[in-house]
Amino acid sequence: MKKGLLHELTKGIIEENPILIIMLGLCPTLAVSTSAANGLGMGAAFCFVVIGSNLVISLIRSIVPSQIRIPVYITVISTFVTIVDYALKAYLPLLSRSLGVFVPLIVVNCIVMGRAEAFASRNGVAASLMDGIGMGIGFTLIITLLGAVRELLGNGTVFGFPVLPSAYQPFLLFILPPGAFLVIGFMMAAQKKFFQKGGAR
């Protein structure tokens, strides 16, 4: 059982990474990853929502009639999203402003809904909790990495610290929308090459 739980935790990080493999939750990933700090902030907000909603949904899964489960899940998820939205506005107004409309949009983030439907509604509390943490970490990892790469190439800094020599001419394109598509395209190709057994599916 212990090994099973550990597997639930680690599978979200590479094997079933929500962004690169399951291809869910792309919208916030690409939009807010203009810098590593933004990516980390979004990842943290997302972690809170997915862990919270997985926990609550796995607790109430036996008392929710299956016909109305989707609205119930949406209500649970949107409660957590509202908490995050207001907490960010109160304590980190700057981050909240740069994440903008994407914080309330976590509600319709397909990962959260997908995990609720595919995992938390069928598994126990402990497993769902682990699954939520794993998915959260996987998401945060990718979004922060994406943010760091874009910030490095587009601005010469990582987390606001200058990394490249000052002679480096910032390649502004990477901060702009096309850069996001480009970097994630290359990340996916790399992931496909190095982590997937047997090459392309």
Added chain:
Amino acid sequence: MISQNLNFFLIFLSAMIVNNILLMRFIALCSFFGISNNMQASVGMGFAVIFVMIMATTISWLVYHYLLVPFDLLYLRTASFILTIATFVQLEEMVIRKLFPPLYRSLGIYLPLIVVNCAVLAAAFLVIDYNLGFLKSLVYTLGVGAGYFFAIVMFAGIRERVNLAPIPKSFQGYPIAFITASLMSLAFLGFKGLFGL
């Protein structure tokens, strides 16, 4: 940001092209990559999104300005919008099936998918964030929907050609789709700054 005295046409163009929801704002990308394999499905989804988006913004605008603001319930915004939209899509599906069977046959399977399409919810939020009046909200939403349609149909066309091209193995499928999207987004970037928005 969008100022109050812009005329309707500029609002429409700005929502459709300058701030294209897929390529510039990165909203609703899941359906963008999921459905654009197929031209016909993209057209169907495009129409369905325009249709639902207009209805959803109408409802959520009214809910926001006549229910949430007067009763000081702003913190319920996220929950109330998503529930209204979900219920409404369901209702709409039933009405269309009953009254317009041909339309239902062509849109049918896409309607339920739209509940989880963030574009609809995002349009409702953006209209509130920009503080637009009722008519301007409708025009803005129409622009957002038209932009979605425009981008997804173009992308589907390009992908049909790309599928036939010789591509390195690890880039096949989604990676090359993202790189295509990147180039399209670059083209749209050329519109940035138009009308001084």
